[in-house]
Amino acid sequence: MDLSAINPILLLASLMVAATPIMLAAIGELVVERAGVLNLGVEGMMITGAVCGFVVAVNTGSPWLGFLGAAVGGALLSLIFGVLTQVLLSNQVATGLALTLFGLGLSALMGQGYIGVRAPGFTDLHIPLLADIPVIGPIVFQHDPMVYVGLGIVAAVWAFLTYSRAGLILRAVGENHEAAHALGYHVVRVRLLAIMFGGGCAGLGGAYLSLVRVPQWTEGMTAGAGWIALAIVVFASWRPWRLLLGAYLFGGVTVLQLNLQAAGVAVPVEYLSMSPYLATIAVLVIMRTGRAPGSLAQSFHASR
Amino acid sequence: MTEPLLRLSGLTKAYPGVVANRDVSFDIARGEVHALLGENGAGKSTLVKTIYGLVKPDHGTMMLAGQPFAPADPHAARTAGVAMVFQHFSLFDAMNVAENIALGMENPPPQRAIAAQVRRVSDQYGLPLDPTRIVGELSAGERQRVEIIRCLLQDPKLLIMDEPTSVLTPQEVAILFETLRKLRAEGTAILYISHKLEEIRALCDTATVLRLGAVVGTCDPRVTSARDMAELMVGAVLQAPQKADRRAGDVVLTLQNLSARAPHRFGTALMDICLDVRKGEVLGIGGVAGNGQDELVAALSGELRTKAGMITYQGRQIGQMSPNARRRIGLLAAPEERMGHAAAPDMSLTENAVMTAMTRQALTSYGFVHWARARAFAQGVISTFDVRTPGPGTAARSLSGGNLQKFVIGREIMQNPDVLVVNQPTWGVDASAAAAIRQALLDLAAKGAAVICISQDLDELMEISDRFAALNEGRLSVPRPAKGLSVEEIGLMLGGAHDMEVARNGREAKGARDAQKSGVSHVDG
Numbered sequence: 001m002d003l004s005a006i007n008p009i010l011l012l013a014s015l016m017v018a019a020t021p022i023m024l025a026a027i028g029e030l031v032v033e034r035a036g037v038l039n040l041g042v043e044g045m046m047i048t049g050a051v052c053g054f055v056v057a058v059n060t061g062s063p064w065l066g067f068l069g070a071a072v073g074g075a076l077l078s079l080i081f082g083v084l085t086q087v088l089l090s091n092q093v094a095t096g097l098a099l100t101l102f103g104l105g106l107s108a109l110m111g112q113g114y115i116g117v118r119a120p121g122f123t124d125l126h127i128p129l130l131a132d133i134p135v136i137g138p139i140v141f142q143h144d145p146m147v148y149v150g151l152g153i154v155a156a157v158w159a160f161l162t163y164s165r166a167g168l169i170l171r172a173v174g175e176n177h178e179a180a181h182a183l184g185y186h187v188v189r190v191r192l193l194a195i196m197f198g199g200g201c202a203g204l205g206g207a208y209l210s211l212v213r214v215p216q217w218t219e220g221m222t223a224g225a226g227w228i229a230l231a232i233v234v235f236a237s238w239r240p241w242r243l244l245l246g247a248y249l250f251g252g253v254t255v256l257q258l259n260l261q262a263a264g265v266a267v268p269v270e271y272l273s274m275s276p277y278l279a280t281i282a283v284l285v286i287m288r289t290g291r292a293p294g295s296l297a298q299s300f301h302a303s304r
Numbered sequence: 305m306t307e308p309l310l311r312l313s314g315l316t317k318a319y320p321g322v323v324a325n326r327d328v329s330f331d332i333a334r335g336e337v338h339a340l341l342g343e344n345g346a347g348k349s350t351l352v353k354t355i356y357g358l359v360k361p362d363h364g365t366m367m368l369a370g371q372p373f374a375p376a377d378p379h380a381a382r383t384a385g386v387a388m389v390f391q392h393f394s395l396f397d398a399m400n401v402a403e404n405i406a407l408g409m410e411n412p413p414p415q416r417a418i419a420a421q422v423r424r425v426s427d428q429y430g431l432p433l434d435p436t437r438i439v440g441e442l443s444a445g446e447r448q449r450v451e452i453i454r455c456l457l458q459d460p461k462l463l464i465m466d467e468p469t470s471v472l473t474p475q476e477v478a479i480l481f482e483t484l485r486k487l488r489a490e491g492t493a494i495l496y497i498s499h500k501l502e503e504i505r506a507l508c509d510t511a512t513v514l515r516l517g518a519v520v521g522t523c524d525p526r527v528t529s530a531r532d533m534a535e536l537m538v539g540a541v542l543q544a545p546q547k548a549d550r551r552a553g554d555v556v557l558t559l560q561n562l563s564a565r566a567p568h569r570f571g572t573a574l575m576d577i578c579l580d581v582r583k584g585e586v587l588g589i590g591g592v593a594g595n596g597q598d599e600l601v602a603a604l605s606g607e608l609r610t611k612a613g614m615i616t617y618q619g620r621q622i623g624q625m626s627p628n629a630r631r632r633i634g635l636l637a638a639p640e641e642r643m644g645h646a647a648a649p650d651m652s653l654t655e656n657a658v659m660t661a662m663t664r665q666a667l668t669s670y671g672f673v674h675w676a677r678a679r680a681f682a683q684g685v686i687s688t689f690d691v692r693t694p695g696p697g698t699a700a701r702s703l704s705g706g707n708l709q710k711f712v713i714g715r716e717i718m719q720n721p722d723v724l725v726v727n728q729p730t731w732g733v734d735a736s737a738a739a740a741i742r743q744a745l746l747d748l749a750a751k752g753a754a755v756i757c758i759s760q761d762l763d764e765l766m767e768i769s770d771r772f773a774a775l776n777e778g779r780l781s782v783p784r785p786a787k788g789l790s791v792e793e794i795g796l797m798l799g800g801a802h803d804m805e806v807a808r809n810g811r812e813a814k815g816a817r818d819a820q821k822s823g824v825s826h827v828d829g
Contacts, residue, residue, distance in 0.1 A: 165412070172396050172407050179394035182358065183408050184378030294397060 028201025044103020049203025074203020237290025
């Protein structure tokens with residue numbers, strides 16, 4: 001084996017790319033869960049976003065329109081979940097699982113004509129001045145624009161939840177929906193909006209896989225990324241910056257173990273493949289301090 | 305006389321199968337503390353929700369300060385000057401005081417401005433409160449202050465209070481009344497809902513009594529006796545429980561330094577509880593909820609295991625025994641939460657009866673249930689304790705609170721326990737059912753069983769207990785004979801009020817309490 005073949009700068013740079021899809025899906029789910037809704041359909045919304053984004057980008061030639069289409073597709077799919085759980089009061093866990101299965105099937109159907117097609121890609125940004133800083137420049141400032149959009153969304157969610165009145169109301173709805181209703185807030189409306197935001201973000205995360213990471217369409221290409229996103233939300237104690245840390249940790253260990261495999265380390269591949277999952281869960285469990293939103297996964301009906 | 309602040313005319317609200325409010329009309333004047341009295345299900349909550357914009361009436365109108373008033377939602381009601389303090393606090397545990405207050409305001413200022421306002425109002429009304437604390441860590445009295453300050457910051461014309469004193473210690477009640485009297489002196493009208501009649505007599509100027517959704521009377525509580533008001537509420541003559549003469553017998557249950565860790569994060573650890581319980585006595589244990597009541601019941605029933613020697617029952621060490629083993633030897637318990645703890649809501653009364661009675665009543669053999677015998681037992685409980693239900697096949701969920709409580713208490717009493725532990729036996733139960741339950745507990749003691757009654761309702765404990773002890777932060781005070789204990793002494797046993805240092809010292813609190821008891825209005829300068 002030859003560990004010197006691993007370039008630490010390249011490794012750290014690809015970490016940010018590897019983490020972005022999970023980070024996007026997870027930050028959306030964080031908002032959903034802070035509003036008191038548990039949507040287990042992240043995987044289904046991601047893959048639907050992946051195929052929607054791919055189809056739109058191929059047909060329009062614009063990756064930006066592709067991402068927009070992915071967000072709309074994810075949000076529409078999540079709206080099905082929202083109507084079922086918030087209006088028709090179906091069970092959130094069962095509906096979320098069904099949404100994942102539905103999303104996987106729907107995406108396979110939509111993507112039938114697109115297997116083997118190549119999508120238009122982004123050219124990596126080369127941010128003036130910053131990108132020329134040695135070491136840090138290539139790691140942080142020479143990526144495609146979606147990496148920065150993702151970071152911007154995390155920061156925006158953090159500011160929204162911490163400082164805005166709308167964020168306060170969203171947290172209140174998630175913490176105690178009976179009390180929020182008694183104070184005159186529209187629990188169902190807030191939750192539907194949160195669910196659609198979560199679906200949109202999951203769609204962006206999926207499209208990042210099909211348009212940037214891979215970049216091709218294959219069936220089932222999310223390969224469990226949605227479940228990792230769900231786990232990261234919980235282990236990050238529903239806090240945006242911890243979530244970012246969890247996503248980067250997962251992305252980092254993923255990239256590292258791929259490099260180690262390539263370098264021929266004398267550890268069975270199966271152990272290397274499971275290492276990102278183990279590392280992420282171990283670190284976030286150790287750091288875990290928070291508590292779930294009080295009304296998480298409970299149905300709300302005004303007459304009770 | 306000037307026009308009233310709020311005039312209700314002919315309010316009617318029907319839900320499927322029940323009329324919650326039937327042609328309700330009355331006036332509330334400015335600067336008046338108006339009591340709304342009634343049993344559970346009399347329609348008090350629906351009425352105040354109508355005023356607060358949470359419920360739309362089917363018929364009838366409201367006038368606020370001479371203007372038609374029909375709030376579409378609580379925002380509209382708050383804008384018009386109506387504020388409400390809820391019975392089950394409408395607070396958010398994970399957020400701090402200032403955030404909680406901001407959520408209850410129209411157009412709240414920035415957080416820092418709120419913090420300053422909170423400090424100003426809490427000084428003005430003697431309600432100490434730190435705006436940066438997390439609400440989940442506050443005591444019940446402090447949590448209520450958050451609600452009250454949230455209302456006061458909006459300068460309400462009408463303040464609605466739904467059962468505000470049910471979770472407060474006597475000293476905290478005294479402080480609350482002080483605040484309400486100040487508000488009244490400033491011209492704020494208060495609609496005060498309670499079923500504690502002595503409090504209403506001490507505080508309120510007018511009382512409107514509801515029964516089955518309709519107004520059945522209006523009285524001046526300062527001159528009407530509590531008994532007359534209670535009979536107006538119930539619509540029947542009330543029987544006070546009869547205490548038979550009985551002598552305490554031998555010690556049957558001993559707790560020796562009973563300690564247990566809190567079973568979950570918001571639980572309370574039990575610390576060094578020592579207690580002797582004798583045959584034929586009713587031991588009352590008072591205290592504000594969350595001071596270890598649930599944990600003590602769990603330790604006695606066997607849900608929470610302790611070291612064997614910590615609990616001795618008839619000479620046997622039973623701290624490690626399971627609930628069913630304890631039932632077999634005669635130690636039974638009825639926990640507080642009816643739905644989901646004392647009874648499984650979706651199962652029938654027969655099935656619920658089997659769950660605790662199968663050991664002592666031999667309702668099973670070789671692992672099979674004798675359904676005929678179980679049904680007969682459940683039917684026996686229903687007829688002996690006057691549980692109003694179509695029959696033993698009815699689901700527990702469909703019973704009213706009082707009826708289900710009669711069933712779960714009756715189920716234990718019918719098994720002839722030697723020691724019965726009950727927690728909040730009449731919580732949320734109407735007056736006539738409560739009287740029946742208390743009488744049943746006294747009768748059980750008269751037959752020679754020991755009864756441990758844990759309750760927040762001090763009047764209830766004084767009525768039925770022989771000895772009284774207080775549970776405070778997981779510690780139990782030394783039991784004292786209940787006869788002759790004054791409210792002040794009980795308050796001190798309960799650990800007094802929280803954070804009293806700002807408001808007053810003990811003597812002033814006593815003065816305020818005495819003033820209430822004599823019904824003299826007491827306005828502090």
